Amino acid sequence: RFRLTVSYVLFFSVLLVGIGMLFRQTLRSQLDGEVRATLEEEWGAAKAYLRIENKRPIWVADSSDPEEAYIVERLRRVYLLTDSTGYLLEYSETYASLGLDSPQEIQRIVKSGKPEFRERNDKAGIPFLIKAGELPSKEGERYFLALGRSLEANQRTVDAFMRRYLLLLPGLIALMCLLGWLLAGRAVHPVNQVAQAAEGVTGSNLSLRIPKRGADDELDHLIDSFNQMTARLGQSFEQIRRFSTDVSHELRTPLTAIRGQLEVALFTAQTTEQFREAMVNALEDVERLSSIVRALLLLSQAESGQLVLQKAALDLGAIAEDVVDQFQIPAEEKGVELSVHVQAGTIAFADKTQVERLISNLVSNAVKYTPRGGRIQVSVMTDPTHQDWARLEVADTGVGIPAENLSQIFDRFYRVRNAETNLIQGLGLGLSFVAWIVSAHGGSINVESEPGEGSRFIVHLPSAPPTSVTPSPEPAAAAV
Ligand code: ADP
Numbered sequence: 013r014f015r016l017t018v019s020y021v022l023f024f025s026v027l028l029v030g031i032g033m034l035f036r037q038t039l040r041s042q043l044d045g046e047v048r049a050t051l052e053e054e055w056g057a058a059k060a061y062l063r064i065e066n067k068r069p070i071w072v073a074d075s076s077d078p079e080e081a082y083i084v085e086r087l088r089r090v091y092l093l094t095d096s097t098g099y100l101l102e103y104s105e106t107y108a109s110l111g112l113d114s115p116q117e118i119q120r121i122v123k124s125g126k127p128e129f130r131e132r133n134d135k136a137g138i139p140f141l142i143k144a145g146e147l148p149s150k151e152g153e154r155y156f157l158a159l160g161r162s163l164e165a166n167q168r169t170v171d172a173f174m175r176r177y178l179l180l181l182p183g184l185i186a187l188m189c190l191l192g193w194l195l196a197g198r199a200v201h202p203v204n205q206v207a208q209a210a211e212g213v214t215g216s217n218l219s220l221r222i223p224k225r226g227a228d229d230e231l232d233h234l235i236d237s238f239n240q241m242t243a244r245l246g247q248s249f250e251q252i253r254r255f256s257t258d259v260s261h262e263l264r265t266p267l268t269a270i271r272g273q274l275e276v277a278l279f280t281a282q283t284t285e286q287f288r289e290a291m292v293n294a295l296e297d298v299e300r301l302s303s304i305v306r307a308l309l310l311l312s313q314a315e316s317g318q319l320v321l322q323k324a325a326l327d328l329g330a331i332a333e334d335v336v337d338q339f340q341i342p343a344e345e346k347g348v349e350l351s352v353h354v355q356a357g358t359i360a361f362a363d364k365t366q367v368e369r370l371i372s373n374l375v376s377n378a379v380k381y382t383p384r385g386g387r388i389q390v391s392v393m394t395d396p397t398h399q400d401w402a403r404l405e406v407a408d409t410g411v412g413i414p415a416e417n418l419s420q421i422f423d424r425f426y427r428v429r430n431a432e433t434n435l436i437q438g439l440g441l442g443l444s445f446v447a448w449i450v451s452a453h454g455g456s457i458n459v460e461s462e463p464g465e466g467s468r469f470i471v472h473l474p475s476a477p478p479t480s481v482t483p484s485p486e487p488a489a490a491a492v
Contacts, residue, residue: 016196017189024188032177036170043166044141048129051143051161055127058087058159064149069093069102090140090160093147096122098156107160109134113144118156122146131163139163202231210238218246255425258439262304265437266297273297307441311424314448321363321452328402328473329354329392331364335371336390339379347384350375355393360402360473362453367473370449373442374406374469380436381467382410395472401455404471412463421459422447446471454478 061084063070071088073080090110092103098115110132121128127145134140144158202225209222221239224232273294281287313319336352343350360367371390378388386409395401411432413421420426427433427440446469450457453473461467 013193013196013200016199017192020192020196021185021188024192025185028181028184032174032181035177036174039173040166040170043169044163047141047161047163047166051129051141051159054087054159054161055143055145055157057083058091058157059147061087062093062147062157064093064101064147064153064155065151067095067099067101067153087159090142090162092144092156092158094118094156096146096154096156101155106134106140107158110140110142110160113156113158122154122156132160139167206231206235206238213242215249218242218249251423251425254427255440258425258427259304259308262437262439263301266300269297270294270301304439307439307445311441311445311448314445314452319366319452321366323361323363323453323477325475326360326362326364326367328358328360328362328367328404329356331367332371332390332392332404335368335375338372339375343379343388346379346382348379348382349387350379350390351388352390353392358392358394358402359475360453361476362473366449366452370446370471371404371406373446374471377442378406378408378410378467380438381433382408386410386466394475398472400475401472402475404473405468407466407468409466412465412467413459413461414463415461418459418461422457 061071061073061080063072071084073084075081088104090104090106092107092112093101094113094115095101096119098113098118100112103112121144125146127143130142130144132140132142140160140162142158142160144156147155147157149155206222209220213220221242222235224235226232273290277287277290277294281290310319333352333354336350339350375388375390382388388406388408391403391405391407393403395403413428414430417428421428422443423440424444425440426444427438447457450471450473455471455473457472458470459467460470
């Protein structure tokens with residue numbers, strides 16, 4: 013506010029001073045113009061009343077006419093008459109105090125034949141306007157005549173104007189300061205309001221939205237962006253909050269089981285066999301615990317760039333067959349048919365461990381989200397239209413994903429929450445890891461899904477090092 017006021021006051025002060033100077037200049041030239049016009053008239057009168065005979069000036073005024081006498085007396089107040097060489101014929105005291113013209117100057121003006129106006133100050137500093145020029149006589153001789161008029165009255169008027177203006181100026185500037193302060197206050201008031209509203213937004217209050225003013229101006233734009241930002245922050249907060257709940261839930265289940273097994277081993281196991289069984293069960297749960305912790309650690313390493321990929325040309329079909337083999341037992345247990353179709357010689361230029369993880373995450377999801385009696389088909393082939401891309405498809409006849417959730421399933425910790433998926437356990441990390449692996453290989457992933465019908469995940473991976481590969485046939489990595 014202070015800075016706005018200062019700029020406003022500075023701007024208007026400069027403007028006021030400028031306007032003052034302009035007025036002064038205009039007033040001065042207006043008044044001087046009037047004097048000039050009078051001087052022109054007097055010049056005409058001088059020509060009529062002045063006769064020069066044998067280098068002697070004779071003023072032919074009717075001395076009985078007071079008006080004429082006065083005119084002649086006026087003409088002779090500031091006056092100089094010389095011959096064409098500059099020889100002085102007659103001059104007034106006042107003119108002498110302005111400084112007599114040099115003979116060269118006089119000769120130049122007489123020769124040019126054009127009268128000239130000039131301004132000169134007398135010893136007291138009073139300015140005079142002088143008209144000087146050639147005056148021809150009846151005898152054919154040429155003379156030099158200069159007539160002057162004081163500009164003192166003009167200067168006094170202009171000075172009086174400036175004095176009043178300057179006296180008024182501080183008052184005007186003070187008024188401007190006040191006005192500027194009020195105006196700047198009005199300008200920053202809405203910004204302050206927004207800032208106050210923004211201060212109310214905290215981690216636990218991210219649903220708060222700043223009300224728009226309805227002016228559809230820059231500030232409303234800012235409020236919009238701010239509200240969108242809080243909405244995004246709210247989503248992230250919500251995801252993290254849900255994630256903490258999920259993690260604790262995921263960790264609590266095996267922990268409770270381990271505790272139960274240990275208690276059995278300590279207090280109720282009678283035989284070595286019973287003791288052994290309790291230990292084996294506890295170990296399985298410990299294994300589950302460590303796999304959760306491993307997944308979290310891996311994802312954070314991947315996202316912070318600590319995982320280095322060892323890329324090589326891989327037989328993608330063979331890897332897919334291996335992974336599918338590992339999932340045959342869980343699929344059978346669940347009553348889901350799992351099959352794989354491979355086009356021989358499909359190569360992917362990729363990191364083996366990560367590609368295994370990618371396929372295993374997709375197949376594991378397919379098994380998880382496909383109810384009894386369903387089918388899962390994994391296919392591997394070279395992309396028919398883009399020969400230097402390998403295509404991997406995991407299609408199931410499972411619960412499917414609602415269209416409104418499709419764009420988020422690759423987000424960290426995101427899980428679809430509905431009647432079908434609520435009972436299925438998971439951390440919402442599997443697909444974010446898949447997305448990271450695809451993007452780290454410069455590939456792409458797409459998903460087509462119909463709730464109740466099934467889903468199809470389509471992954472494209474390059475089959476040669478990046479330099480020789482044409483751009484991805486699908487949108488950028490992890491695009492849906
Ligand atoms: P989760 O541990 O929950 O499986 P993911 O990141 O692997 O986490 O998947 C995110 C969400 O995407 C899942 O919660 C699920 O709702 C949905 N999803 C993933 N794969 C499938 C699929 N094959 N069929 C139906 N929904 C799926």
